[in-house]
Amino acid sequence: MxxxxxxxxxxxxxxxxxxxxxxxxxxxxxxxxxxxxxxxxxxxxxxxxxxxxxxxxxxxxxxxxxxxxxxxxxxxxxxxxxxxxxxxxxxxxxxxxxxxxxxxxxxxxxxxxxxxxxxxxxxxxxxxxxxxxxxxxxxxxxxxxxxxxxxxxxxxxxxxxxxxxxxxxxxxxxxxxxxxxxxxxxxxxxxxxxxxxxxxxxxxxxxxxxxxxxxxxxxxxxxxxxxxxxxxxxxxxxxxxxxxxxxRVTHQMNLNAALAEGGFIVLNAEKAVASWRAFAWYVGGSAMIVLRDPKDARTKARVKAYLRGLAADPANGIEGIHDGGEIASLGLSPDAAFVVAFRPGYRMGNAMTGPLVKDDTGGAHGAFSTRTLRxxxxxxxxxxxxxxxxxxxxxxxxxxxxxxxxxxxxxxxxxxxxxxxxxxxxx
Missing domain, CATH: 3.40.720.10 (Alkaline Phosphatase, subunit A)
Incomplete structure (x- = not known):
């Protein structure tokens, strides 16, 4: 305070x-x-x-x-x-x-x-x-x-x-x-x-x-x-x-820890970011994925496939992956290549290492929301x-x-x- x-x-x-x-x-x-x-x-x-x-x-x-x-x-x-x-x-x-x-x-x-x-x-x-x-x-x-x-x-x-x-x-x-x-x-x-x-x-x-x-x-x-x-x-x-x-929050998902496991983030000995190709911009009930080089089509395709793989496991709490014109039409940042939307109860955590998903409590917002979603x-x-x-x-x-x-x-x-x-x- x-x-x-x-x-x-x-x-x-x-x-x-x-x-x-x-x-x-x-x-x-x-x-x-x-x-x-x-x-x-x-x-x-x-x-x-x-x-x-x-x-x-x-x-x-x-x-x-x-x-x-x-x-x-x-x-x-x-x-x-x-x-x-x-x-x-x-x-x-x-x-x-x-x-x-x-x-x-x-x-x-x-x-x-x-x-x-x-x-x-x-x-x-x-x-x-x-x-x-x-x-x-x-x-x-x-x-x-x-x-x-x-x-x-x-x-x-x-x-x-x-x-x-x-x-x-x-x-x-x-x-x-x-x-x-x-x-x-x-x-x-x-x-x-x-x-x-x-x-x-x-x-x-x-x-x-x-x-x-x-x-x-x-x-x-x-x-x-x-x-x-x-x-x-x-x-x-x-x-x-x-x-x-x-x-109401029940779990947090450490998305940048997942990106580090996938090789898109490299950490130094102090567990700080040494280099990166894709990074999750914390929101709360969602995350925006930023690419270091937005013109790198190969990395973008790899990131998208990797995120879809994470979403395929229900334990990770990912409801959907949004990109392209949908992001632009909703007025989000031009730096966001993707939006990872979490399921109700899940929010993004900020740990760079350790378990991808852990129990959590309290409340959050920041979920990806449209006229029909959330x-x-x-x-x-x-x-x-x-x-x-x-x-x-x-x-x-x-x-x-x-x-x-x-x-x-x-x-x-x-x-x-x-x-x-x-x-x-x-x-």
């Missing part, structure tokens, strides 16, 4: 995020007309990391006391969300604010690729985002922006008041800081990320006793933030989202505000439609978003 640094003032929050000229700001949104501005709604976008739709839609069956989320469900629209792949935090949070998949926004996984036994640091800097964002569109339209703990927002010049350092598990303090920002600065766009539910589910499994307690604490914190937002902006739109679902990875969307129909079931939606929907509420332009906004009102 990280130690929270004292917030000296809201000016300090602003200075913490000021960096101009990032790629995310390179294509500014077109300024809106005065007529559009007159119809603008302030937007509060809250993410609950790892919130599964069923936790809200069937709260009673899980014994959950979440009055704020249940009120949102009753007041407005809701949907199950088809995520982008990989179904992990950073790519999906970036899609939530850009409306484009990882292949376009550049946040391909939680961590950049590195052929090493130790996982590299996560994507964190806003400059790593290669597509226009909601914050950039709002700022270009002259609006005030704020954010607390949203992933990949380090040194974001588009965010006027930006908190990225501190204890991201202190839900009460996060709410305190959000309320102070709302009351003092009244940003028209505010994004807030709560992550403690995700952490508890990794440790103890989806909707465990500990995870339910975390969600109830987050619900209380969100209730306070929503009340402050509605006081500051009576006609506000509130959106509550998540980034992925969860599954619905347990679905995430949550709730939205309420002026004119939005109550108890409106929006069905199952593509995550890429959320950013243009919120841009529409702000009356700002996000032309890079390829999909249309959701229809929230009958008129």
């Amino acid at each position: 990280r130690t929270r640094r004292a917030i000296l003032s809201l000016t300090a929050l602003a200075l913490a995020g000021l960096l101009t000229g990032s790629p995310a700001e390179a294509r500014p949104a077109v300024a809106v007309t005065e007529a559009k501005a007159a119809e603008r709604h302030a937007v509060l976008l809250i993410s609950i990391d790892g919130l599964m739709p069923d936790a809200v839609l069937n709260a009673d069956s899980h014994g959950l006391g979440i009055p704020t989320l249940r009120a949102m469900l009753a007041e407005g629209g809701h949907a199950r969300v088809i995520n982008v792949n990989p179904t992990v935090t950073n790519p999906n949070h970036t899609t939530l604010v850009t409306g484009v998949p990882p292949r376009e926004h550049g946040i391909y996984n939680n961590r950049p690729f590195e052929a090493a036994a130790t996982l590299p640091k996560s994507y964190s800097l806003y400059a790593q985002i290669k597509a226009p964002t909601l914050w950039g569109a709002a700022k270009a339209a002259g609006l005030k922006t704020g954010s607390l703990f949203w992933p990949v927002t380090g040194q974001a010049g588009d965010i006027d008041f930006n908190l990225t350092d501190g204890d991201d598990e202190d839900d009460r303090k996060i709410a305190d800081d959000a309320i102070a920002l709302i009351e003092r600065e009244r940003p028209e766009l505010l994004t807030v990320h709560f992550v403690s539910l995700d952490h508890r589910q990794h440790e103890t499994g989806p909707l465990s006793t500990e995870a339910r307690a975390a969600l109830e604490r987050i619900d209380t914190a969100i209730g306070r933030v929503v009340a402050a937002q509605r006081k500051a902006h009576p006609d506000t739109v509130i959106a509550i989202v998540s980034d992925h679902g969860f599954f 619905p347990d990875m679905r995430s949550t969307f709730l939205i309420a505000g002026p004119g939005i129909a109550a108890v409106r079931d929006l069905g199952t939606i593509d995550m890429r439609r959320i950013a243009p929907t919120l841009a529409g509420e702000l009356r700002v332009d996000l032309p890079s978003a390829a999909l249309p906004p959701l229809r929230l009102r009958d008129r």
Whole structure:
């Protein structure tokens, strides 16, 4: 757990995020007309990391006391969300604010690729985002922006008041800081990320006793933030989202140990990577296979055959091998030659030696998910505000439609978003 640094003032929050000229700001949104501005709604976008739709839609069956989320469900629209792949935090949070998949926004996984036994640091800097964002569109339209703990927002010049350092598990303090920002600065766009539910589910499994307690604490914190937002902006739109679902882990499969056994990775005496021709990029419930030389057709064919051989043994927990146009059409990293999808209960391990498969516990996500595969990875969307129909079931939606929907509420332009906004009102 990280130690929270004292917030000296809201000016300090602003200075913490000021960096101009990032790629995310390179294509500014077109300024809106005065007529559009007159119809603008302030937007509060809250993410609950790892919130599964069923936790809200069937709260009673899980014994959950979440009055704020249940009120949102009753007041407005809701949907199950088809995520982008990989179904992990950073790519999906970036899609939530850009409306484009990882292949376009550049946040391909939680961590950049590195052929090493130790996982590299996560994507964190806003400059790593290669597509226009909601914050950039709002700022270009002259609006005030704020954010607390949203992933990949380090040194974001588009965010006027930006908190990225501190204890991201202190839900009460996060709410305190959000309320102070709302009351003092009244940003028209505010994004807030709560992550403690995700952490508890990794440790103890989806909707465990500990995870339910975390969600109830987050619900209380969100209730306070929503009340402050509605006081500051009576006609506000509130959106509550998540980034992925969860599954219960029973086994881990050390895919790079298998690739080392197959001769595609060579380890030195210290068991570190000395050389490699194919390496598994860790995701969780899936893995992306990167080739050192993407043009080496012979190695690619050998890797594919080897992976199929691993998948033929049910003990390895591999559900399928995906490649080619399928990967490209889903917007995954151009560096991924293959995606290895694990069966429910299996996740990738990071050991480079030892047994290929071992027992494991807890929870994970990152499974390869499409409209027909792994619905347990679905995430949550709730939205309420002026004119939005109550108890409106929006069905199952593509995550890429959320950013243009919120841009529409702000009356700002996000032309890079390829999909249309959701229809929230009958008129």
